[in-house]
Amino acid sequence: xxxxxxxxxxxxxxxxxxxxxxxxxxxxxxxxxxxxxxxxxxxxxxxxxxxxxxxxxxxxxxxxxxxxxxxxxxxxxxxxxxxxxxxxxxxxxxxxxxxxxxxxxxxxxxxxxxxxxxxxxxxxxxxxxxxxxxxxxxxxxxxxxxxxxxx
Numbered sequence: 001x002x003x004x005x006x007x008x009x010x011x012x013x014x015x016x017x018x019x020x021x022x023x024x025x026x027x028x029x030x031x032x033x034x035x036x037x038x039x040x041x042x043x044x045x046x047x048x049x050x051x052x053x054x055x056x057x058x059x060x061x062x063x064x065x066x067x068x069x070x071x072x073x074x075x076x077x078x079x080x081x082x083x084x085x086x087x088x089x090x091x092x093x094x095x096x097x098x099x100x101x102x103x104x105x106x107x108x109x110x111x112x113x114x115x116x117x118x119x120x121x122x123x124x125x126x127x128x129x130x131x132x133x134x135x136x137x138x139x140x141x142x143x144x145x146x147x148x149x150x151x
Contacts, residue, residue: 004067006074009058009089012044017100024108035059036105048090048105055102058089 016022021041028036031050038046043064049056061069075084090098 002067003073004061004063004069006069006087006089006092008063009044009046009061009069010092012040012042012046012061013089013093013101014097015042016040017097017104022108024105024110027110028106028108036108038105038108055090055098055105057091061089 016038023039025037025039028050032053033051034049035047036050038044038048040046045062046058047060049059057071058069059071063069069089071088072086074087076087077084090101093101
């Protein structure tokens with residue numbers, strides 16, 4: 001199977017900017033340096049790097065048809081060897097679009113983690129909300145476990 005290309009991913013990012021529905025696996029506020037995983041309604045999955053609380057590069061993408069893209073897999077001219085430049089989808093956006101995307105991702109909603117009670121995991125309650133709202137909703141003594149926790 002072939003890989004998807006940066007231009008295809010740019011179209012998915014533009015759909016995101018046009019307010020396509022999506023979920024983040026963790027909120028921006030939980031990440032200072034790491035990956036922000038997004039699941040778009042169109043079926044795209046994206047992992048965007050966050051570096052020191054700033055939008056970084058796209059690290060990984062999975063198209064709805066199963067093709068993937070990994071940072072470094074696409075170059076402007078492979079014949080240049082180490083001098084070839086990595087083609088990265090976020091770099092294909094304008095500066096204004098990158099700023100808008102960062103603002104959108106900073107406010108992204110994510111699924112609240114399931115509540116852990118004894119040995120049983122209970123389904124998340126309520127609607128999608130921000131990390132701050134989840135923290136305010138917690139009751140004393142509750143233990144929260146996230147299946148998406150990054151180590």
